[in-house]
Amino acid sequence: MQKEKKTVIETSGITKIYSMGGTEVHALAGVDFQVDDGEFVAIIGASGSGKSTLMNIVGCLDYPSKGTYILDGVEVNKLERNALADIRNQKIGFIFQGFNLLARTSALENVELPLLYDRSGNKYNLKKRAREALEIVGLGDRADHHPNELSGGQQQRVAIARALVTDPSLLLADEPTGNLDSKTSVEVFGLFQELNAKGITIVVVTHERDVIHYVKRVVELKDGLLIRDELQTPRSAAEDLERIIAAEIDAENAAENTVVGADESAENLAEDVDEDVTVEIVKETPGGSTQDINELAV
Amino acid sequence: MTASRLLVVATKSILKNKMRTLLTMLGIIIGVGAVIIMVAIGQGAQSRIAEQIQNLGTNMIVITAGTSSSGGVSRGSGSYNRLRVRDAELIAQESILLSGVTPVVTTFTQAVGGTGNWRTLINGVGVDYEYIRALTMFDGSFFNQRDVRQMKKVAVLGWTVAENLFPDGDGVGQQIRLRNVPFTIIGVLNPKGQTASGTDQDDQILAPYTTVQTRLRGRSFISQILVNTSNPNDIPAAEEEIAVLMRESHGLAAWEEDDFTVRNQTELAEAAQGTTEVMTLLLAAIASISLLVGGIGIMNIMLVSVTERTKEIGIRMAVGARGSDVLTQFLIESIVMSVFGGALGVLLGFGGSTLLSRFMGWGTEVAPDIVAIAIIFSAAVGIFFGFYPARKAAALNPIDALRYE
Ligand SMILES: Nc1ncnc2c1ncn2[C@@H]1O[C@H](COP(=O)(O)OP(=O)(O)OP(=O)(O)O)[C@@H](O)[C@H]1O
Ligand SMILES: [Mg+2]
Numbered sequence: 001m002q003k004e005k006k007t008v009i010e011t012s013g014i015t016k017i018y019s020m021g022g023t024e025v026h027a028l029a030g031v032d033f034q035v036d037d038g039e040f041v042a043i044i045g046a047s048g049s050g051k052s053t054l055m056n057i058v059g060c061l062d063y064p065s066k067g068t069y070i071l072d073g074v075e076v077n078k079l080e081r082n083a084l085a086d087i088r089n090q091k092i093g094f095i096f097q098g099f100n101l102l103a104r105t106s107a108l109e110n111v112e113l114p115l116l117y118d119r120s121g122n123k124y125n126l127k128k129r130a131r132e133a134l135e136i137v138g139l140g141d142r143a144d145h146h147p148n149e150l151s152g153g154q155q156q157r158v159a160i161a162r163a164l165v166t167d168p169s170l171l172l173a174d175e176p177t178g179n180l181d182s183k184t185s186v187e188v189f190g191l192f193q194e195l196n197a198k199g200i201t202i203v204v205v206t207h208e209r210d211v212i213h214y215v216k217r218v219v220e221l222k223d224g225l226l227i228r229d230e231l232q233t234p235r236s237a238a239e240d241l242e243r244i245i246a247a248e249i250d251a252e253n254a255a256e257n258t259v260v261g262a263d264e265s266a267e268n269l270a271e272d273v274d275e276d277v278t279v280e281i282v283k284e285t286p287g288g289s290t291q292d293i294n295e296l297a298v
Numbered sequence: 299m300t301a302s303r304l305l306v307v308a309t310k311s312i313l314k315n316k317m318r319t320l321l322t323m324l325g326i327i328i329g330v331g332a333v334i335i336m337v338a339i340g341q342g343a344q345s346r347i348a349e350q351i352q353n354l355g356t357n358m359i360v361i362t363a364g365t366s367s368s369g370g371v372s373r374g375s376g377s378y379n380r381l382r383v384r385d386a387e388l389i390a391q392e393s394i395l396l397s398g399v400t401p402v403v404t405t406f407t408q409a410v411g412g413t414g415n416w417r418t419l420i421n422g423v424g425v426d427y428e429y430i431r432a433l434t435m436f437d438g439s440f441f442n443q444r445d446v447r448q449m450k451k452v453a454v455l456g457w458t459v460a461e462n463l464f465p466d467g468d469g470v471g472q473q474i475r476l477r478n479v480p481f482t483i484i485g486v487l488n489p490k491g492q493t494a495s496g497t498d499q500d501d502q503i504l505a506p507y508t509t510v511q512t513r514l515r516g517r518s519f520i521s522q523i524l525v526n527t528s529n530p531n532d533i534p535a536a537e538e539e540i541a542v543l544m545r546e547s548h549g550l551a552a553w554e555e556d557d558f559t560v561r562n563q564t565e566l567a568e569a570a571q572g573t574t575e576v577m578t579l580l581l582a583a584i585a586s587i588s589l590l591v592g593g594i595g596i597m598n599i600m601l602v603s604v605t606e607r608t609k610e611i612g613i614r615m616a617v618g619a620r621g622s623d624v625l626t627q628f629l630i631e632s633i634v635m636s637v638f639g640g641a642l643g644v645l646l647g648f649g650g651s652t653l654l655s656r657f658m659g660w661g662t663e664v665a666p667d668i669v670a671i672a673i674i675f676s677a678a679v680g681i682f683f684g685f686y687p688a689r690k691a692a693a694l695n696p697i698d699a700l701r702y703e
Contacts, residue, residue, distance in 0.1 A: 081620070082622075086618065088615075088618045100700060113614065117619045117623055
């Protein structure tokens with residue numbers, strides 16, 4: 001925060017109006033939103049508050065009804081379609097609320113997709129790069145699986161790998177953990193923190209309160225307007241993850257020690273205890289879930 | 299995207315949706331195949347008829363009784379204006395353009411001899427008949443001028459008759475009885491096959507017309523006169539010459555209409571050709587319907603896959619594909635499918651035509667222009683319906699394409 005940061009995203013007076021059957025929906029009602037290089041921002045807000053709409057505009061997937069949007073000093077709402085396509089390809093990695101993977105196409109080929117449309121002229125091995133991106137999200141061993149052969153969390157990670165494969169400077173994620181359990185969510189945010197540490201600017205939409213501790217700044221939307229914008233010191237997702245894993249192991253051990261009997265029932269009990277622990281972590285308390293995790297870990 | 303990369307993407311996409319690809323191509327395959335087979339049958343029939351008419355004899359002119367204008371049922375249909383041998387004799391004597399003239403006297407009777415009996419057509423003809431009808435001998439010889447003059451009881455058998463009465467091929471030199479009159483077989487003709495209308499040209503016995511008239515018919519008029527010219531260019535002039543000679547022979551006054559009809563082979567050919575052309579056209583029409591149905595099939599499959607593909611287009615655009623990338627990919631997909639389907643259709647067409655000729659004995663002839671038309675049509679349908687939805691989707695904002703339901 002000491003040195004002058006470059007502004008990556010700058011929207012002023014952005015509105016998005018959907019008109020359907022005479023009624024107008026103001027999904028965005030004049031949003032001024034600014035993100036500097038290296039920031040890690042979470043956009044929160046109730047369902048229907050306009051989070052996805054804003055993300056789509058910021059991600060150059062949609063045009064605003066009114067207002068200007070400057071990305072890296074370029075007024076993108078004035079650009080024509082091909083230029084926007086190239087920006088999406090080169091600068092932005094977008095993770096969709098509903099994965100949006102190509103069906104009947106392997107994870108590797110899905111990740112490879114943005115590279116097919118790379119017009120930068122750089123020479124590289126497509127397959128190798130895609131494989132590396134899959135390694136980053138921990139799916140190196142699932143490269144040949146099709147989306148319907150992957151779990152929700154794995155599909156989400158394929159989508160993340162696809163967003164990362166072009167080495168974008170800006171990563172936009174619309175509810176990247178919406179379909180994941182809390183542990184995997186923490187994993188994903190750990191990955192984001194790592195990427196952010198490497199200098200990638202990240203904007204994440206989420207409505208899960210527990211994960212917003214991992215970002216540096218929280219912005220809240222309500223009825224298409226920005227109502228809150230706060231800086232915070234993020235928790236380390238990596239450390240939390242370690243604690244969760246430690247807690248899991250403890251719980252398992254505890255179950256094994258207390259139950260004397262058939263192996264079968266011991267296993268069942270271990271599972272029960274495991275679930276209880278998870279619930280504890282997920283449970284939202286005003287004091288913040290982090291405390292629970294600490295208590296458990298200690 | 300480079301062209302080669304686009305080709306790879308398009309091919310992958312085609313292979314990914316094997317069912318859709320197969321169904322789309324099936325429409326093209328069946329459409330193209332059906333058109334080729336149908337038209338091949340029509341054209342085969344047409345050229346077979348042309349060949350058969352040629353087979354009748356070269357530069358032949360046929361003179362029959364009755365006016366052509368009133369369909370042969372002329373007012374004065376008495377015996378006086380029938381054709382007579384003397385008409386033929388007059389034409390033979392006076393004509394300068396004709397190279398062969400023969401009267402034809404026709405009757406049906408039972409031929410008894412050899413292994414049994416056989417009801418067949420007896421044609422009493424002159425010696426020129428062999429040359430006019432371009433007949434060739436399988437065995438023995440045709441009768442000569444002296445046989446005709448002396449009303450010899452000699453006969454030349456058509457292939458079918460010879461096969462039925464003398465299956466061992468030893469007919470020449472033996473006797474057959476026609477209306478109880480014994481005839482000596484002096485020759486057997488080579489087979490000529492069927493006429494366009496399906497009559498067996500080999501199911502006949504030839505004998506001198508003089509003999510047939512006196513021994514078998516007992517009437518003085520004749521069925522027709524066949525003549526020919528040595529040069530096809532002489533035919534129109536020869537026809538006029540014949541008309542003049544016939545009017546003279548029949549003693550017609552200037553104001554009287556012709557009581558005979560002169561037709562040349564070209565006219566016969568045209569009449570036959572006309573029918574087969576109608577048939578070909580009919581077959582082509584049926585085939586076109588199948589091509590159209592194939593086209594509709596392609597259209598349906600393409601349109602049904604639009605939703606899925608619109609989403610795919612949205613995804614591709616979201617990760618940086620330009621509209622032109624998407625369009626080119628879809629165009630290549632469509633072209634690859636159409637060309638491949640078209641090629642398979644051509645194979646099916648050729649295969650089907652060959653099978654039909656081999657096992658059904660139908661003459662078929664694959665016309666290259668029809669092949670081209672069929673392929674172009676189905677390719678156009680495939681390309682249009684593959685490309686059109688893609689173009690619509692590529693014009694959307696990526697987010698709208700992604701949301702498309
Ligand atoms: N294509 C559209 N046509 C019409 N209205 C739309 C469209 N997309 C969004 N909206 C409306 O715009 C408003 C904002 O939608 P948006 O998807 O941005 O909400 P959100 O904050 O992402 O909600 P959620 O948390 O449920 O994803 C909603 O009221 C929605 O009904
Ligand atoms: Mg949303």
